[in-house]
Amino acid sequence: MSQRALWAWLFGRTARIGWLHLVVGGALLMPFYLLATVAIGPLTGENSPFLSVPGQFYAFVAVLPLVAVFGLLAPARPLSVATIRSLGLASGRADGFPEGPARTRAARVRTSGWFTLHLALGGLVSGASLALTPFAGVLVALPFVPALRNSDWGVRELEGKPWLVALMPLAGILAMLLLAAASAGASALLARWAPLLLGPTPADRLAAAERRAADLAVRNRLARELHDSVGHALSAVTLQAGAARKVLDSGRADDVEFVREALAAIEDTTRRTVGELDAVLGVLRRGEDAPEDGTGPTLESLDGLLARSGVPVTRTGDDDLAKVPEAVSREAYRIVQEGLSNALRHGGAHPVSLHLAVTADRELEIVLENPLPEHPAPVRPGGGRGLRGMAERAVLLGGRTEAGPHASDGVWRLTARLPLADHPDTGPR
Known part of the structure; x- marks a missing residue:
């Protein structure tokens, strides 16, 4: 893959639209996630509304069955298809998606699989975007802002190690590149599976x-x-x-x-x-x-x-x-x-x-x-x-x-x- 093709894959229009589609999935996941945190908090003994990292992981895993159940409902397919068409995720193939709700069992199961995959990947990429973006910004600015090295960001250990401080901008840029790669890979996976999971079933084709x-x-x-x-x-x-x-x-x-x-x-x-x-x-x-x-x-x-x-x-x-x-x-x-x-x-x-x-x-x-x-x-x-x-x-x-x-x-x-x-x-x- 050439440098231009790699750059287009990471930051091109398709990648940006895919990231936006994942952010929409993360936004749709939030109500389910908040409901899961209410149930997971007492089980893990955490009374704070902000769970620890393990608690957040447990809440994320627990929320997926709830999302899958919602995906079985008839309105899930029109919602997903409308999102894909409005953002142009599956350009050239979205016109083949059925317009109406999923009626058959097979169509509902496939829609549930897509809905769960979309919201799960969207939640991961959205969370990573919220967490990594400011952290990468701090790493890039670290050599140029001494006060950051003495702040509560947990990087005091870098004092006296100027060569390590100089490498922090590269670490921040690498973190953003990894985030872009994860987003592009997730959106490509969704675009590939959209026609298979949201496309017409045999019953839809017969109709x-x-x-x-x-x-x-x-x-x-x-x-x-x-x-x-x-x-x-x-x-x-x-x-x-x-x-x-x-x-x-x-x-x-x-x-x-x-x-x-x-x-x-x-x-x-x-x-x-x-x-x-x-x-x-x-x-x-x-x-x-x-x-x-x-x-x-x-x-x-x-x-x-x-x-x-x-x-x-x-x-x-x-x-x-x-x-x-x-x-x-x-x-x-x-x-x-x-x-x-x-x-x-x-x-x-x-x-x-x-x-x-x-x-x-x-x-x-x-x-x-x-x-x-x-x-x-x-x-x-x-x-x-x-x-x-x-x-x-x-x-x-x-x-x-x-x-x-x-x-x-x-x-x-x-x-x-x-x-x-x-x-x-x-x-x-």
């Missing part, structure tokens, strides 16, 4: 992972809602607007009614989509921890969706889907909506067939078919999330989806099967 998973689920859900609702609306509006423009360009007066219907469909679609967008943004404004309110279009609104889809749809299967649970009905609506968006985007205004039925296995079966386009539409940059979103919706309900071209039939077929049984995330219906 953090669950929070991240819940956050990701919320974001994915909102992303699917925005993709399916807004994506479908934009596809339908684009097709309707394009068809109306072509009619106007043709200049045929008898097609004015078609343009009027197209504009009405655009108006209705955009108004409905703005409402759905407001609902999703409302969830974002409430925060990610806002409970799921269970709102959203269901299969009861399917007729309106088919009428505004922008493509002719032939529907078969069950007309009465009231027995479908609400959670399944909402996801089924979004799957049909995204399927129609894909058909409109890639197949144009060609007819689409939709089959909805409840099977004997108590599954809602959705089959949507549209003709394969002669010239497939180019894939949009960043696109391709619709099929994945539909699959995610089905998996969350315990179902499955299949989608792809069937060249033998000349169609693109989307199939989804959603169980009607109750789900833990939705509750009984």
Whole structure:
């Protein structure tokens, strides 16, 4: 270690902050220590409030179990973490410390170990700082102040030994260096053990992972809602607007009614989509921890969706889907909506067939078919999330989806099967 590195280790900013952290530990130890002196005094036969050196040692040893018991209490970890962060003892690692109190037994035991270590080392370094600093000052001044050699400091024996008196400043400086080394070593030990004793336990890591998973689920859900609702609306509006423009360009007066219907469909679609967008943004404004309110279009609104889809749809299967649970009905609506968006985007205004039925296995079966386009539409940059979103919706309900071209039939077929049984995330219906 170079001289500069040694000096930085002994007296650098990190060393000074570490010493201050130890002094805080010593200050926290004082109430426990004073309580211990009250109990140790009668046991050692010392009636003075200032115990002898052995009595102080006994009090220090006796106070450590009391500190350890206090460290088991829940507020000990937030207090320790706040001290570390405010002083920057474990710089770069303090952000990984848990915020709240220690809840599990393992976390409390680890916190108690840290709290005891901090206060014990802090008490030793603080006591040494209070005792050695003035003593070292006396030793440094001893050759230059003759009166000190005749004082009650216990150094009268140095009279007549000038060579020994001359060495006293070196002894004082050495004492301060040893104190600085002890402080730097203690603070380095605390910085090393802080992440191990105050860092997250396996239970804390599991809780953090669950929070991240819940956050990701919320974001994915909102992303699917925005993709399916807004994506479908934009596809339908684009097709309707394009068809109306072509009619106007043709200049045929008898097609004015078609343009009027197209504009009405655009108006209705955009108004409905703005409402759905407001609902999703409302969830974002409430925060990610806002409970799921269970709102959203269901299969009861399917007729309106088919009428505004922008493509002719032939529907078969069950007309009465009231027995479908609400959670399944909402996801089924979004799957049909995204399927129609894909058909409109890639197949144009060609007819689409939709089959909805409840099977004997108590599954809602959705089959949507549209003709394969002669010239497939180019894939949009960043696109391709619709099929994945539909699959995610089905998996969350315990179902499955299949989608792809069937060249033998000349169609693109989307199939989804959603169980009607109750789900833990939705509750009984």
